[in-house]
Amino acid sequence: xxxxxxxxxxxxxxxxxxxxxxxxxxxxxxxxxxxxxxxxxxxxxxxxxxxxxxxxxxxxxxxxxxxxxxxxxxxxxxxxxxxxxxxxxxxxxxxxxxxxxxxxxxxxxxxxxxxxxxxxxxxxxxxxxxxxxxxxxxxxxxxxxxxxxxxxxxxxxxxxxxxxxxxxxxxxxxxxxxxxxxxxxxxxxxxxxxxxxxxxxxxxxxxxxxxxxxxxxxxxxxxxxxxxxxxxxxxxxxxxxxxxxxxxxxxxxxxxxxxxxxxxxxxxxxxxxxxxxxxxxxxxxxxxxxxxxxxxxxxxxxxxxxxxxxxxxxxxxxxxxxxxxxxxxxxxxxxxxxxxxxxxxxxxxxxxxxxxxxxxxxxxxxxxxxxxxxxxxxxxxxxxxxxxxxxxxxxxxxxxxxxxxxxxxxxxxxxxxxxxxxxxxxxxxxxxxxxxxxxxxxxxxxxxxxxxxxxxxxxxxxxxxxxxxxxxxxxxxxxxxxxxxxxxxxxxxxxxxxxxxxxxxxxxxxxxxxxxxxxxxxxxxxxxxxxxxxxx
Amino acid sequence: xxxxxxxxxxxxxxxxxxxxxxxxxxxxxxxxxxxxxxxxxxxxxxxxxxxxxxxxxxxxxxxxxxxxxxxxxxxxxxxxxxxxxxxxxxxxxxxxxxxxxxxxxxxxxxxxxxxxxxxxxxxxxxxxxxxxxxxxxxxxxxxxxxxxxxxxxxxxxxxxxxxxxxxxxxxxxxxxxxxxxxxxxxxxxxxxxxxxxxxxxxxxxxxxxxxxxxxxxxxxxxxxxxxxxxxxxxxxxxxxxxxxxxxxxxxxxxxxxxxxxxxxxxxxxxxxxxxxxxxxxxxxxxxxxxxxxxxxxxxxxxxxxxxxxxxxxxxxxxx
Numbered sequence: 128x129x130x131x132x133x134x135x136x137x138x139x140x141x142x143x144x145x146x147x148x149x150x151x152x153x154x155x156x157x158x159x160x161x162x163x164x165x166x167x168x169x170x171x172x173x174x175x176x177x178x179x180x181x182x183x184x185x186x187x188x189x190x191x192x193x194x195x196x197x198x199x200x201x202x203x204x205x206x207x208x209x210x211x212x213x214x215x216x217x218x219x220x221x222x223x224x225x226x227x228x229x230x231x232x233x234x235x236x237x238x239x240x241x242x243x244x245x246x247x248x249x250x251x252x253x254x255x256x257x258x259x260x261x262x263x264x265x266x267x268x269x270x271x272x273x274x275x276x277x278x279x280x281x282x283x284x285x286x287x288x289x290x291x292x293x294x295x296x297x298x299x300x301x302x303x304x305x306x307x308x309x310x311x312x313x314x315x316x317x318x319x320x321x322x323x324x325x326x327x328x329x330x331x332x333x334x335x336x337x338x339x340x341x342x343x344x345x346x347x348x349x350x351x352x353x354x355x356x357x358x359x360x361x362x363x364x365x366x367x368x369x370x371x372x373x374x375x376x377x378x379x380x381x382x383x384x385x386x387x388x389x390x391x392x393x394x395x396x397x398x399x400x401x402x403x404x405x406x407x408x409x410x411x412x413x414x415x416x417x418x419x420x421x422x423x424x425x426x427x428x429x430x431x432x433x434x435x436x437x438x439x440x441x442x443x444x445x446x447x448x449x450x451x452x453x454x455x456x457x458x459x460x461x462x463x464x465x466x467x468x469x470x471x472x473x474x475x476x477x478x479x480x481x482x483x484x485x486x487x488x489x490x491x492x493x494x495x496x497x498x499x500x501x502x503x504x505x506x507x508x509x510x511x512x513x514x515x516x517x518x519x520x521x522x523x524x525x526x527x528x529x530x531x532x533x534x535x536x537x538x539x540x541x542x543x544x545x546x547x548x549x550x551x552x553x554x555x556x557x558x559x560x561x562x563x564x565x566x567x568x569x570x571x572x573x574x575x576x577x578x579x580x581x582x583x584x585x586x587x588x589x590x591x592x593x594x595x596x597x598x599x600x601x602x603x604x605x606x607x608x609x610x611x612x613x614x615x616x617x618x619x620x621x622x623x624x625x626x627x628x629x630x631x632x633x634x635x636x637x638x639x640x641x642x643x644x645x646x647x648x649x650x651x652x653x654x655x656x657x658x659x660x661x662x663x
Numbered sequence: 664x665x666x667x668x669x670x671x672x673x674x675x676x677x678x679x680x681x682x683x684x685x686x687x688x689x690x691x692x693x694x695x696x697x698x699x700x701x702x703x704x705x706x707x708x709x710x711x712x713x714x715x716x717x718x719x720x721x722x723x724x725x726x727x728x729x730x731x732x733x734x735x736x737x738x739x740x741x742x743x744x745x746x747x748x749x750x751x752x753x754x755x756x757x758x759x760x761x762x763x764x765x766x767x768x769x770x771x772x773x774x775x776x777x778x779x780x781x782x783x784x785x786x787x788x789x790x791x792x793x794x795x796x797x798x799x800x801x802x803x804x805x806x807x808x809x810x811x812x813x814x815x816x817x818x819x820x821x822x823x824x825x826x827x828x829x830x831x832x833x834x835x836x837x838x839x840x841x842x843x844x845x846x847x848x849x850x851x852x853x854x855x856x857x858x859x860x861x862x863x864x865x866x867x868x869x870x871x872x873x874x875x876x877x878x879x880x881x882x883x884x885x886x887x888x889x890x891x892x893x894x895x896x897x898x899x900x901x902x903x904x905x906x907x908x909x910x911x912x913x914x915x916x917x918x919x920x921x922x923x924x925x926x927x928x929x930x931x932x933x934x935x936x937x938x939x940x941x942x943x944x945x946x947x948x949x950x951x952x953x954x955x956x957x958x959x960x961x962x963x964x965x966x967x968x969x970x971x972x973x974x975x976x977x978x979x980x981x982x
Contacts, residue, residue, distance in 0.1 A: 194931075199941040200759060200950065201707065201751045208707070281719025284707065288716055336754070350762070351752050352941055353836075353933045379931045383818055384833070388931070391825035391833040543944075544700030 183640045189661035190373045193396035193650075194385050198378030202351040205335040206326035207277055207285035212398065213378055215323045215653035217355055220374060221261075222326035222340030225252060225271070226317050227654070228564055232476045232646045234317045238266065238327055238341065240303075242320070247312035247599050252305040258364045260329050261338075261345045268305040272297050273330040275307070287324040289579060290568065312599030314606065315565045322564065323653065343369040343657035353377065357656075370641070370660035389414060389634055395661065396635040398650055402460035408634055415637045419644035420464050420630040421652075422472030422562035425515050427508075427524070428582040429622040433554040435501055436583065442622045444495035448527050449520075450487040451626045458519035463627035468618040470560065470569045471610070472628045474646035477566045479611040482618050493531040502532045509538045509556035513545035515629060517557035551582060558582050558623075562648060566610045570594050574617055583622025590616055638662040674971055681963040685956065686738075692955040693734050696948055702726065703750045703946045724750055730948075737949055741956070747949035749942075756953045760935065764957065766836075767934035770926075771919035773850055774857045779912060782862035786869025786908075791896045793874060802870075805863040817856045817929040824852060835930040853930045857923060861915040868911030872904040879903075906973030913969035921958035 195213045203209060206218045225239040236242070238258060244250040258266040277283050278291035285291065296308035309316065319325070329339050338346040341364065344357035354377035359369050379385040379394075382401040389397040390411065400408070400416070408414050429436035429445060436442060446468060455463045464473065467484040471477055496502050510521035521537040528535040540549055549556055558580075563569045572578055575594055576586040590613060597609040617623070631649040635642070641659040645652035651659075704720040721727055737747050746756040789798045808816075825833035835849045876882060877900050885899040886892075924936040935954055942950035 199945065200749060200938065200947065201941070201945050203752060210707070281716065282723030284704075284716070284720040284723065286708070350933075351754070351759075352938065353762075377931070379834070381928050384821070384929045384931060387818075387821045387826050388833040391821075391829060393825070393833045547701050547705050 183662075185367075185370050185641060185660045186662050187370050187660070188372050189370075189663075190375070191371045191396070191656070191659070191661060192375045192394045193656075194388060194394045194398065195376065195378040195650075196382070196385065196399045197380055198352050200352040203335060204338045204346070204349060205283075206274075206324050206328065207283050207287070209323055210286060212648070212650070212653060213376070215648075216376055216650060216656070217338070217346075217349075218323055218326050219342070219652075219654035220344040220357055220376070220656045221338035221342040221346050222328060223258075223342055224321055224323070224326055226321045228318070228321050228645065228647055228652065230643045230645050230651075232474060232564075234321060238271075239320075242317045244316070244601075247314045247316075247601055248309050250307040250309070250316055251300070252307060254303045254305075255364060256303060258341050259362045260341055261360065262329070264329055266327070266341055267302045267330075268299045269330040270327055271305045272299050273332075274327045275325065278324070285324065287322060289572075290319060290322070311595065313567065314598065314601050315567045318565045319568070321647075323647075344374050363657075365657075369657040371656065374656045376656075386634065389636070392636075395639060396633065396650075396655075398633050400632050400634045402462045402632060404634075405460070405632070413637050414634055415639070417633045417635070417642055417644060417649070418462065418630050419474075419633075419646075419649055420472065420628050421474050421646050421648045422470070423515075423560070423629045423631070423648075424466060424470070424472075424625050424627065425517050425520065425557055425559045425629065426582070427520070427624040427626070428551075428556055428558050429624070430554050430582075430584050431586075431622045432584045435499070435504070435506055436554060436622050438499040438501060440495040440499040441501060442583075442624075444492040444499070444501075445524075446485050446624045447488040447492040447495070448524060448531075448533070449485075449624055449626045450523055450527055451484055452487065453523050454516075454520055454626045458516045458523065459627065459629060462630040462632055464630065466625045466628045468621075468623065468625050469614040470563075470573060470617070470623075470625060471566045471614055472562070472646075474562070474628075475564075475566065477607055477610040479614040481611070482615055487527075489527055489531045493533075496531070496533055503534055505534045505536055506555060507536045507538045507553075509540055509549050509553040511540045511542055511545045511549065511557070513542035514550075514557040514559040517559070520626065521557065551580060562646065564647065566613070567594065567598055570613060570617075573623075574621060585617075585621040585623075587616065587620065636661075673974060677967050677970060681967055684963060685959055688959045689738065689952055689956060692952060693730075693948070696943070696946065696951055697730055699943070699946060701946060703948075706945050707751065726750070733948065734952075737952060741952075746953045749947055749950050751945050751947045751950075756949050759950065760938065760953060760957070763933050763935050763938050766932065767920055767923065767936070770850070770853060770857070770923065770932065770934060771916070774854050774861070774919055775916055777854055778858035778862040779865070779916075781858070782865035783869055783908070783912075785862075786866040787873055787896065787901065789866070789870045790873035790877065791892065793877075798870075801866065805866045808859050808863040809867075811859075813856055813860045814925045814929060816859050817852070817926060820852045820856060821929065833930075835932045853926050853932060856926050857919060861918055864915045865911050869904075869908050872907040872911070873900055875907075876900040876904045902976060905976040906969075909969040909972040909976075910966075913965040917962040917965045920961040921954075 195216060197211050198213050203214055204217060204221065206222060209215055209218050223238045225237060226234050226242065227237045229235050238254055240253045240255045242250060242252050252271065254266060254268060254271065260266065275294060275297045278285040278287055293310045293313060294307055295310050298306050300306050327341065332339065337349060343360050343363050345360050346355065346357050348354065348356040354375060357374045359372050363369060379388055382404060385397040386400060386404045386407060388394045408416060427445065427449065429442050431437060451465045455461065455465055465484050467482040469482065508521050508524065510517040512518060518539055525535045525537050550558055563572065571594060573580050573582060574585055575591050593609050593613055597606045600606045633649050638661050639659055640662060642655060643651060704717050704724060704726060708716055708720060740747055749756055749759055785801050789801045792798055821833050824831040831848050831851055835853050873896065877896065882895060882900050885895045890899065921936055923934055924940060926932065927934045927937045935957060939951065939954035942954055
């Protein structure tokens with residue numbers, strides 16, 4: 128590439144590609160580049176490069192090797208127990224869901240042909256006919272009933288037990304039709320069924336040492352904590368894909384080792400690369416990167432029922448004291464989007480863009496703390512490596528505080544046991560929330576009065592009733608309006624400060640095609656194996 | 664007791680002490696594990712650990728029994744040769760460990776074959792020509808190798824040989840091992856890294872042990888009666904230095920089974936050290952105990968072997 132401006136890095140390429148995929152037009156992009164001082168001529172050629180990476184024709188064949196970042200003996204092929212990216216990737220390769228979310232965050236049908244309801248309470252799921260499991264069995268509604276009912280059984284240990292509980296009746300109507308009755312109307316059911324845990328497994332499955340699913344790949348080898356090897360499913364029900372002959376997945380927990388393995392050509396894909404490695408990847412033509420921002424965030428929680436969160440002005444002051452730009456630039460090295468104190472990220476179709484992030488305003492924070500009588504009082508802030516970058520964020524906050532006479536003390540505690548001993552419990556602490564597909568799940572998990580993870584003990588009857596109303600509303604515009612208002616309430620009233628949404632960067636060989644960012648997470652929402660191909 | 668049986672009695676006594684040590688270690692590991700925050704049900708559910716979900720899972724996994732009685736049950740099973748079942752994924756511990764133990768032993772074996780002869784000859788050579796240029800070069804190298812942490816050696820080796828030169832694969836597992844040259848390539852970097860770590864210690868100890876015996880009157884006597892330097896060291900001094908050398912070698916080798924965690928991590932090599940770390944982070948008691956037993960057995964057998972060699976090589980110790 129000749130006309131690359133100086134200082135142009137692979138990270139910028141990734142950003143331009145990211146914007147194109149999000150639907151930015153050539154004019155938008157040029158405007159953006161001009162504003163950052165890049166001449167139009169150079170800008171044009173940069174755009175050509177990014178567009179070329181987005182459009183290409185699939186190639187058949189190839190043995191794909193990808194590495195995630197965490198793996199242990201707790202690795203499982205049981206979708207109900209899946210808890211790490213590693214599990215999600217395997218489940219997506221071996222099984223299918225009834226629905227899935229596409230790159231725009233819209234619900235698409237996968238195993239289901241249609242999912243319909245008149246009142247958002249009684250649902251009918253019609254399956255695609257003739258879908259085969261790897262062992263040759265035909266998919267029927269018995270499998271759907273079994274797969275969904277498992278989540279209600281406590282001995283299964285399902286991660287989505289609390290979400291599944293709203294399904295009060297799951298029954299077979301005929302071979303391809305299943306009836307689901309909910310406790311109360313919920314128009315989001317099709318999106319909920321797109322969660323990775325609701326993969327459909329064969330009726331009666333109890334042994335998860337091998338996977339028997341309908342997925343694009345057949346499990347050949349599965350060794351927990353070591354690796355899995357899969358071969359292409361010749362009977363896959365989708366018209367397109369998979370393109371690869373085989374797919375091997377394992378984890379290399381050490382970031383440097385993962386990047387080195389990619390650079391030396393031993394693997395094709397290194398998931399979740401630390402932004403610190405971006406320098407090493409820049410200027411290497413044989414690797415490319417994918418940045419996806421899916422709504423994962425680390426937030427500062429101030430319990431409204433404990434000192435000092437119960438003092439008027441403290442929470443608001445802390446929200447002004449968070450230097451979001453510094454957090455984005457130094458804690459995440461630019462791999463984050465500035466957030467506005469509410470959990471619905473721009474990747475979600477219900478995100479409210481009218482709520483502007485609070486400016487960093489130490490003077491205003493000072494006057495608020497002064498009024499609350501908290502200046503000079505020692506306030507412990509609990510941070511831990513368990514919550515991504517929370518130690519860095521706490522330090523940035525502490526420094527800003529010391530300049531206005533706030534005495535914030537960073538309590539750094541071990542990762543081990545953080546979630547059970549400090550999170551939700553300490554008066555001021557950090558949390559880390561993974562992306563969830565719907566505002567309903569986020570709000571009912573985190574902000575309603577009876578929410579299991581009500582991080583700041585936020586209680587509002589108005590909020591609770593709005594959530595129920597939106598849940599049952601089949602009218603899209605009405606729901607959007609309610610969700611927008613609820614986001615505003617969370618941003619202004621709750622004791623949770625959400626400074627940035629964290630981006631995920633995957634690095635991979637430039638030969639890889641077909642990859643797109645997905646709002647459910649990196650690696651195309653963990654489902655990349657069936658969509659990607661390797662150029663010869 | 665007849666004179667000739669006495670050394671064997673000592674060996675049997677040693678083995679008894681080793682067995683007792685094993686039992687004590689397993690109790691120590693058990694209490695340490697119990698002190699860790701959270702149990703396997705909480706860890707498995709992670710952030711989703713609501714009190715009801717944890718209680719349900721504990722019930723389903725049979726964790727409601729007191730930990731001590733579960734542990735005693737495991738010990739009784741062990742006496743019958745049954746290592747139990749992993750809490751986390753319901754796979755037999757034997758199955759989880761066997762493949763990885765073979766990997767670890769393979770790596771340890773190759774490293775031993777490469778590093779012990781080199782370390783011993785360098786150590787003995789350095790003692791033989793004490794104060795010479797050779798001795799100084801060896802000493803300087805060993806000190807610098809001891810000072811550089813192994814993750815540094817490993818990462819530099821990967822950068823140079825895998826990323827820049829492209830001669831060797833960056834990973835040691837899951838790569839092609841169909842031919843001898845491929846196997847050599849896959850093992851080259853982990854073996855070099857581990858050899859650096861363990862041989863430095865062995866070289867220093869061997870040199871010190873040989874020099875100490877060289878300074879004794881009987882070796883001086885050998886020199887005075889006209890034995891060559893080589894004969895003096897190899898025939899007169901070395902047999903008497905064998906005990907301490909065997910000890911140093913055993914200590915260094917015992918590191919290879921449980922201590923290779925950094926090498927296993929950087930080269931993504933599935934061995935037992937990583938398995939133990941996994942087990943601890945998920946509070947998987949049967950697996951933790953089994954790994955600890957393996958480390959302990961390998962350590963004890965190496966040390967006992969070294970003691971036996973020392974006993975048999977030195978007639979004075981038998982009395």
